[in-house]
Amino acid sequence: MKKKKILESRREFLKTASIASAGFMIVPRHVLGGKGFLAPSDKLVVAGIGVGGKGKSDLKYFYDSGKADIGYLCDVDDRMAKGSIAAYPKAKYYKDWRKMMDVESKNFDAVSVSTPDHNHAVQAMAAMQLGKHVYVQKPMTHDIFEARMLTQAAAKYKVVTQMGNQGSSGDGVRQLVEWYDADIIGDVHTVQIWTNRPIWPQGIPWPSTKPAVPAELDWDLWLGTAPQKDYVENLIPGSWRGWWDYGTGALGDLGCHLMEAPFRVLGLKYASDVQASVSSVFTAFGKRGVFLDSCPPSSHATLTFPKTDRTKGPVTMHWMDGGIKPERPEELGPDEMFGDGNSGILFIGTKGKMMASEYAANPRLLPLSRNQEVKVPLKLERVPGSADGHYAQWVEGAIAGYGKKQLSSPFDLAGPLTEAILMANLAIRVADMPFARNTGNGMHYPGSNTKLLWDNQNMRVTNFDAANQFVKRQYRAGWGELTL
Structure with missing residues (x-):
């Protein structure tokens, strides 16, 4: 059966790309002996997409596991790629990940995706459709639809997957599970989560200046699936998180690190409803500024999860960012730290x-x-190396093959977690949307604290249709659609 392509332009790349013969400094495992064959070196050959910043450290963790070689590097920005190019001088370097996959697909076993959120899904899907194991930085995707598709793809193509939320491999979440299983705190009905993110600008207008694109950057490739816009400064490498076209705000940055523990402890999966309120942004004239391209400076989202086999009833989860914190618990002393500060x-x-x-x-x-008084036996296996072990776990899982090794954040777990995070963002975006009302008072914001009811099977908000435009994006012309 002919393998499906997710990008309309990939056929053009096969026609136009110069098929350079890449010298095999590393022979990939699958070439040596078919599916499941272990190379003599027992090394996984990894291709990295987005190899600066977090991508650089991701590759280092794979390499430091002692069981992976970095065979290929890809980045749209030569400045960001510089460190990884120096660290892996034998690795072949590409700017366009599509060309790398078309030309080199027989020469690597796995792909690490560490690009901005808006391109995660197309890159990971293309890799899985080639039968490559995939590690994707958090959040797994930009949209709910994309998260559902990648979850299904991992099962269809039978590849080993892991999302980059390292805390899922830590001892802490396992200790929380053991306390809960021992009935130390009873049945949990409410979870409160907070963060100081964003630590980048949000709630601001899109810059009006139009500087020249740096020579080292392929701006069109960086945009990828996002709408066409002129290049602006200070978006790369990190401030893209605060713009809805590319990032997913504070939730996308920290949600996977903070919400994963409640998901595991309580067996949560898909939310049934969500509502949110956002902070006001004021101009010098005292009127609210409306910058719908930008995530709000702070928000409070409330999700409801149905009863699970680990809870006696529904669970309410509160997410707070931008300096908002829940009420300090009365059991915590006045000089004792709440969370990590x-x-x-x-x-x-x-x-x-x-x-x-x-x-x-x-x-x-x-x-x-109580921590001195309560003693609960350790029942769950710990991941050696904790955060570092999260990377090694994926490498070892890929070497073993699909279904052979338990991972901390495979897509069947990471997918529903990512969807919950993006569900909260649905409510945040609706809360920030102005709607004209014929009341004589100008713009009103009826979306704030509107409870959005979620039809999980059909991936639709059933009572507020304006929210559904954010469930699935329209990709920029030439970037196709996400299909299995």
């Missing part, structure tokens, strides 16, 4: 409370004196 997770149960920091690190029972 900037971020935290609070589980509220019928018999007590437990708390953790970012990445579910430093789990604690409340009051803190």
Whole structure:
């Protein structure tokens, strides 16, 4: 059966790309002996897409596992790629990931995706359709539809997947599960999560200046699936997170690190409803500024999850960012730190409370004196190396083959988690949308604290159709559609 392509332009690349014969400095495992064959070196050959910044450190963790070689590098910005090119001088370098996949697909086993959120899905899908194992930085995708598609693709193509939320491999979340399983805090009905993100500009207008594109950057490739816009400064390498066309705001940055523990502890999957409120942005004249391209400076989203086999009823989850924090629990002393100061997770149960920091690190029972009194046996296997082990776990899983090794954040777990994060963003975007009303008072914001009811099977908000435009994006012309 002919393999499907997700990009309309890939056929053009096959016609126009110069098929250079790449010297095999590393022979990939699948070439040596078919599916499941172990190379003599037992090394996984990894191709990196987005190899500067976080991508650079991702590749280092794979390499440092001792079981992976970095065979190919790809980045749209030569400045960002410089460090990885120096670190892996034998790796072949590309600017266009589509050309790399078309030309070199027989020469690598796995792909690491560390690009901005808006391009995660097309890059990961293309890799999986080639039968490549995939590691994707958090959040897994930009849109809910994309998360569902990648989750289905991982099962269809039988590849080993992992999302880059390293805390899922940490000891902290496993300790929280063991306390909960031992009924130390009873049945959890409420979870409160907070972060100091964003630490980049949000709630601002799109810059009006039009500087020249740096010679080292392929701006069109960086835009990828996003709408065509002129290049602006200070978007790369990190401030893109605050713009809806590219990033997913504070939730996209920290949500996977903070919401994963409640998902695992309570067995959560898909939310049934969500609502949100956002901070006001004021101009010098005292009127609210409306910058719909930009994520708001702060927000509070509330998700409801149906009863699971690990809860006795629904669970309410509060997400707060931009400096908003929940009320300090009465069990916490006045001089004791709430979370880690900037971020935290609070589980509220019928018999007590437990708390953790970012990445579910430093789990604690409340009051803190209980941590000296309560002793629960360790029942869950720990991941060696914790955060570092998260990378090694994926490498070892890919070497073993699909279904042979348990991973901390495969797409069947990471997909629903990502969808919940993006569900909260649906409510945040609706809360920030102005709607004209014939009341004589100008613009009103009826989306704020509107409860959005979610039809999970059909991936639709059933009571507020304006929200559905954010469930699935329209890709820029020439970038096709996401299909299995």
